[in-house]
Amino acid sequence: LSGSGVPQLVQAMIWDYSADIDVEGKVQLLEKYRRCGFSKVWFASAFKGATGVNQSLTLIGHHLRNQLEWLQVASRSPADVLEGIVLTGWQRYDHFSVLCELLPVAIPSLAVCLQALKNGGYSEKIKENVEKLLGMSNLEIDTFMR
Numbered sequence: 001l002s003g004s005g006v007p008q009l010v011q012a013m014i015w016d017y018s019a020d021i022d023v024e025g026k027v028q029l030l031e032k033y034r035r036c037g038f039s040k041v042w043f044a045s046a047f048k049g050a051t052g053v054n055q056s057l058t059l060i061g062h063h064l065r066n067q068l069e070w071l072q073v074a075s076r077s078p079a080d081v082l083e084g085i086v087l088t089g090w091q092r093y094d095h096f097s098v099l100c101e102l103l104p105v106a107i108p109s110l111a112v113c114l115q116a117l118k119n120g121g122y123s124e125k126i127k128e129n130v131e132k133l134l135g136m137s138n139l140e141i142d143t144f145m146r
Contacts (some may be wrong), residue, residue: 007037011083014043017050020063021069027076040083045070047113048106049090053097058106061142067116087113108134111143 001007014026026043033041045066048058049068067087074082089106091099111130116122131139 001036007039008032011040012038013041013086014041016044016070017046017066017088019065019069021066021073023069023072023076026073030073030077030081034078034081036137039081040139041081042083042086043070043073044086045090045113046088046101047110048101049092050059053093053100055100057144058101059108059142059144060109060112060140063109064112064116064122064141067113068122071117072121083119087117088125108136112139 009141014029014033016026030041045063047063047067048067051059051062067085070085074085087110089101089103089110091101091103093100108130111134112122112127115126115130119126127139127141131137
C-alpha cells in the first residue's frame with residue numbers, strides 16, 4: 001500500500017457494527033493504516049440494519065454499545081488521524097433481500113446513537129433528552145420498542 005500511492009488519494013474506513021468491538025485490535029489496525037501512509041481514517045458504526053436480515057424492529061442497546069465501543073477506540077487513537085465516525089443505517093443485506101428495519105422504527109436508535117456520539121457517552125440525562133426530543137415517555141434500550 002505504501003508504494004502504490006493509494007494512501008495519498010483516499011481515506012480508509014474501518015467498519016464494525018458489533019456490540020463488542022475488539023478495541024485494542026482496532027487501535028492496532030488504525031496504526032497499521034498510519035504506517036502505510038494514510039493520514040486520515042474513518043470509523044463506520046451502525047444505528048440500524050446490522051443485526052439480522054429479517055429484523056423488523058431495532059434493538060437500540062446493540063447499536064448504542066457499538067457507538068460506545070467506537071468511542072473507546074477513538075479515545076485510544078491519535079487525535080490527528082481520526083477524520084470522523086460514519087453512522088450507517090442499513091436497510092437490506094443485498095439487492096435480493098427484503099427491506100429490514102425501516103427508518104421510522106429506527107429513529108429512536110438514531111437519536112440515541114447521535115446523542116451518545118455527540119456527548120462522548122451515554123447517561124440517564126442523555127436518555128431523558130432523547131425522550132424529550134422524540135416526545136416519548138419511556139425509551140426502551142434493551143428490549144424491542146414498538
